Amino acid sequence: MASPVLSPSVFDEVVSTGSALRRFLRGLPGVDQVGCEARAATLASRSIKTSAKAQALDLAISMIDLTTLEGQDTVGKVRALCAKARRPDPADSGCPAVAAVCVYPDLVTTARAALGDSGVAVASVATAFPSGRAALEVKLGDTASAIAAGATEI
Known part of the structure; x- marks a missing residue:
């Protein structure tokens, strides 16, 4: 799942108060540990091209x-x-x-x-x-x- 993108106005609203920030954070989807570990394993097995390095x-x-x-x-x-x-x-x-x-x-x-x-x-x-x-x-x-x-x- 992609991370939510916040426009500057929405960001300002989210960080305006502690309660607004807590509401925003509670509304985020949970972390899929299995998915994260699979993605990390895939990235760890990749090699970086010499020019990119x-x-x-x-x-x-x-x-x-x-x-x-x-x-x-x-x-x-x-x-x-x-x-x-x-x-x-x-x-x-x-x-x-x-x-x-x-x-x-x-x-x-x-x-x-x-x-x-x-x-x-x-x-x-x-x-x-x-x-x-x-x-x-x-x-x-x-x-x-x-x-x-x-x-x-x-």
């Missing part, structure tokens, strides 16, 4: 965020990570770059410079990461600082 790997690589969030991160370590982000497999010129490099706010400028116009985004943690235990003003300042330094993702 290569495309899937390239897609996966292009969605990765390489991250370094150690207390002892250095400019050199961030530059090396950015080089890896630009060319994940130096032996394969067709290998795509990753999506982003994630660093602490004080290393955003370094990452931005190392990535140049490669198309790899710079992400940064903020808001007193990892604990988040700071005043709102500190969190807002932390976020603004990372963005001002060139982070495009927080």
Whole structure:
């Protein structure tokens, strides 16, 4: 059985209240365990063509965020990570770059410079990461600082 498709207006209605969501979920058909197991066995026995496998790997690589969030991160370590982000497999010129490099706010400028116009985004943690235990003003300042330094993702 196909999954129900929800239009945006129906989705908005379904998630508008807890009771609406419960009503929707109760109205869904049960899971056919035997059918699921048979489908899983069929899918598990299939082989993936080499070209499809290569495309899937390239897609996966292009969605990765390489991250370094150690207390002892250095400019050199961030530059090396950015080089890896630009060319994940130096032996394969067709290998795509990753999506982003994630660093602490004080290393955003370094990452931005190392990535140049490669198309790899710079992400940064903020808001007193990892604990988040700071005043709102500190969190807002932390976020603004990372963005001002060139982070495009927080």
